[in-house]
Amino acid sequence: MVKITDFVKSLFLCKNPGFVILSSFTAPVAENEPELPVYHLKTAKMKKRITPLFAISLFTCLLFSGLPSTAGGIHLYVATNKENYSLAEKVRFQVFLLNPTPGTNHTAFVELLDCQGNRLVKKMLPFSYNISWGDVDLPENLSGQFCILYCYVADKDSIQSSVSKKIFIAGKAEKTEKKWLVNSFYEGDSFVAESPNNILIRCTDEKADPISVKGKIVDDKNQVYALFETNKQGYAK
Known part of the structure; x- marks a missing residue:
């Protein structure tokens, strides 16, 4: 025989018809059977707990969803083995390709320019695992305090990305005319x-x-x- 005690303690009707919230109740239990724990629905506290969890979940979904990247475009970086060189010395360099176009074989164009922008040397080098390397010889009769190592990648007739680095020549200080x-x-x-x-x-x-x-x-x-x-x-x- 099932004994029902206090099946419903209180019923509260919401403002919107058709919704009923049970403040507390005791489920029917059989004789000699332990009572199950009673759960109380407290909407106010649940709302406070759900709100931060919902915000974190929403942020996580936006973060890891398939949104398009905003950092598109090819970028280059060039590094040399030294900062200062002497005339007729060999300049060794490495060109790094960042964010390359998938499925495209890029070529590194490397030019050595004097301080006035005149091209002295031009090389075409392939990339291997997005890195290209090589060397150029500085002319013996180079004028000026520096020259420029200019690197770029091109797509047909347009330059996709470029980078330049100054190559300083030691002992090439400008001569100042002194009047005595x-x-x-x-x-x-x-x-x-x-x-x-x-x-x-x-x-x-x-x-x-x-x-x-x-x-x-x-x-x-x-x-x-x-x-x-x-x-x-x-x-x-």
Whole structure:
């Protein structure tokens, strides 16, 4: 015999007709059978617990769903074995291909340009596992403080991506022209030909500051008449 006790403790009708929420109830149990645990539906707490879980689930779905990537496009990176080189030295380099087009065999075009943009060397190199490498020889008579290693990949007549790197040439500092001023003072205020003369020489720079230099005095036939060296005050006698 099944004994039913307090089958329904309370019924609450929602505002919307047709929905009934059971606040608490006790299920019918048989005699000598342990009662099952009673579960209470508390909509307010469930709402608080479901809301953050729902947000996390939604974010995860958006993150791992098949949305299109926004970082498309081929990119190149070039690295050299050194930063500074000497004339006629070999420059070894590596070109890295990032985000390549699937199913396409790309070719690395490498050019060596002088500081004015004139092409000195051009090479075509294949990629192996998205890496290409090679070397170029710097000219012996290269002018300027640097040259440019220009790398790119092209599709028909258009360049898909390019990268450049400066190759600095050691010992190629620009020469700056210095202007010196030389004043000469003759003993007796005149130069006497074919006889010993005492001459006082003073050398200064553009700012009229004394400079220490070595020089020589020559005649109209470019024959050396005398040698001199100025002191810290710029004078020589």
